[in-house]
Amino acid sequence: MRLKLTIAYDGRPYNGWQSQVCGNTVQDFLNRALEEVAKQPLRVQGSGRTDTGVHAHAQTAHFDAPDELSMNPFNWVPALNTKLPATIRVMACEEVAADFHARFSAVGKIYRYDLCTDPVLPPLKAGLAWHLPRSLDPGVLSEALACFVGRHDFHAFAAYRGNETEDSDYIRTIHAADLKPLADGYQIEFHGDGFLYKMVRLLVGAAVKTAQGRYRLDDLTSLLDQPEGLPFGKSPLSAPADGLTLWEVIYR
Amino acid sequence: MRLKLTIAYDGRPYNGWQSQVCGNTVQDFLNRALEEVAKQPLRVQGSGRTDTGVHAHAQTAHFDAPDELSMNPFNWVPALNTKLPATIRVMACEEVAADFHARFSAVGKIYRYDLCTDPVLPPLKAGLAWHLPRSLDPGVLSEALACFVGRHDFHAFAAYRGNETEDSDYIRTIHAADLKPLADGYQIEFHGDGFLYKMVRLLVGAAVKTAQGRYRLDDLTSLLDQPEGLPFGKSPLSAPADGLTLWEVIYR
Numbered sequence: 001m002r003l004k005l006t007i008a009y010d011g012r013p014y015n016g017w018q019s020q021v022c023g024n025t026v027q028d029f030l031n032r033a034l035e036e037v038a039k040q041p042l043r044v045q046g047s048g049r050t051d052t053g054v055h056a057h058a059q060t061a062h063f064d065a066p067d068e069l070s071m072n073p074f075n076w077v078p079a080l081n082t083k084l085p086a087t088i089r090v091m092a093c094e095e096v097a098a099d100f101h102a103r104f105s106a107v108g109k110i111y112r113y114d115l116c117t118d119p120v121l122p123p124l125k126a127g128l129a130w131h132l133p134r135s136l137d138p139g140v141l142s143e144a145l146a147c148f149v150g151r152h153d154f155h156a157f158a159a160y161r162g163n164e165t166e167d168s169d170y171i172r173t174i175h176a177a178d179l180k181p182l183a184d185g186y187q188i189e190f191h192g193d194g195f196l197y198k199m200v201r202l203l204v205g206a207a208v209k210t211a212q213g214r215y216r217l218d219d220l221t222s223l224l225d226q227p228e229g230l231p232f233g234k235s236p237l238s239a240p241a242d243g244l245t246l247w248e249v250i251y252r
Numbered sequence: 253m254r255l256k257l258t259i260a261y262d263g264r265p266y267n268g269w270q271s272q273v274c275g276n277t278v279q280d281f282l283n284r285a286l287e288e289v290a291k292q293p294l295r296v297q298g299s300g301r302t303d304t305g306v307h308a309h310a311q312t313a314h315f316d317a318p319d320e321l322s323m324n325p326f327n328w329v330p331a332l333n334t335k336l337p338a339t340i341r342v343m344a345c346e347e348v349a350a351d352f353h354a355r356f357s358a359v360g361k362i363y364r365y366d367l368c369t370d371p372v373l374p375p376l377k378a379g380l381a382w383h384l385p386r387s388l389d390p391g392v393l394s395e396a397l398a399c400f401v402g403r404h405d406f407h408a409f410a411a412y413r414g415n416e417t418e419d420s421d422y423i424r425t426i427h428a429a430d431l432k433p434l435a436d437g438y439q440i441e442f443h444g445d446g447f448l449y450k451m452v453r454l455l456v457g458a459a460v461k462t463a464q465g466r467y468r469l470d471d472l473t474s475l476l477d478q479p480e481g482l483p484f485g486k487s488p489l490s491a492p493a494d495g496l497t498l499w500e501v502i503y504r
Contacts, residue, residue: 086378
């Protein structure tokens with residue numbers, strides 16, 4: 001039986017999503033919890049990676065539960081949570097079609113990024129927001145974000161991962177990039193059909209630089225639709241992982 | 253020059269407020285930061301202790317800055333924050349009268365306590381709320397809290413600290429004990445002229461037990477105004493430190 005997990009995590013204690021030799025990743029903790037419950041090696045397939053320090057409100061993953069376990073899907077939730085640290089929680093578990101794939105069946109993702117503009121970053125926001133106590137023009141920030149909306153070549157907003165090929169595809173569609181005021185700053189929400197490696201943090205970095213008056217909107221738009229990418233050193237600065245949360249993975 | 257500090261902290265990494273040999277307390281971190289800035293030993297006096305795992309939105313403390321430093325009070329904020337971990341922040345610093353005392357000049361305190369009633373405690377709430385997924389009657393919870401309001405002998409709601417004397421005073425006045433719904437649970441706010449050791453957690457523990465139907469309101473009120481305290485084993489259960497935040501210390 002193929003099962004889909006919805007997982008929330010605080011990214012601060014972990015070396016990202018993707019399994020590593022160190023073992024301190026969200027995927028590693030989930031795999032170990034599955035193995036403890038099922039008493040056999042089981043592996044989750046996630047919707048995609050999140051970097052060290054990036055949080056998730058609803059990451060998704062699938063795995064194949066052995067039929068002989070005959071466990072109700074909803075029983076996996078407490079069974080896994082008792083084996084997981086409190087900063088990783090399985091929020092839901094449901095049966096899906098045998099051809100469902102957490103990564104390839106996804107048709108979109110929503111990311112949120114929090115900015116804190118208070119003079120002092122409150123202790124409970126440490127690692128959960130980008131602290132920007134200097135002046136930031138929210139009107140310009142909104143304008144900058146609006147530039148990203150649509151179907152574009154985002155090569156300039158992709159970090160080098162090492163597995164790129166000549167025909168790597170950097171075309172993505174951003175459906176929305178909205179700015180919402182918070183009590184102590186702002187929240188940016190991106191909704192797109194998919195995101196390149198570090199793309200959200202590079203978009204946020206460029207938009208913030210513009211809102212701080214260190215880029216013009218023209219500089220920003222000139223970074224879009226650059227099929228050759230950018231010369232080294234021209235790439236926009238990446239926003240820190242702190243404020244970023246994978247909010248939702250969308251399936252049909 | 254006597255200075256008053258307003259300090260916020262995430263209680264999770266620390267062994268409470270009060271200085272200890274281990275050195276891992278909020279007061280120890282503040283004393284070390286002061287010493288680094290002033291290049292001489294300085295000590296803060298807090299408004300009162302908070303236990304391991306208890307948070308503060310606006311704890312207060314005072315210290316005497318040596319005159320030869322001639323530092324503007326507001327310059328202490330960034331100077332101390334660069335020496336402190338991100339989970340302890342000095343939010344404000346102001347000059348006060350020479351006879352101001354963080355503890356003895358306080359005329360009241362506000363504490364908040366968060367309950368999470370969602371089936372699964374979200375990872376970002378781990379250590380920040382008491383997880384109560386089982387049914388809880390908010391009407392009864394409000395009624396239970398209302399019983400505490402007024403001037404009472406709270407001997408039954410004080411944990412043994414070891415420095416009690418025959419004439420220890422257990423009379424306190426609670427001005428308000430309010431329940432506010434949150435998206436994922438409830439927040440209790442106590443406003444009183446002062447609180448005994450572990451009193452807030454014992455009040456919350458008793459009120460929750462009543463709201464869960466495991467105490468009657470009569471059982472609860474019978475714990476109030478017991479000048480002799482209670483026989484061992486009759487004391488209400490303490491709520492965990494997780495949900496508790498020292499919200500404000502009130503001065504005239």
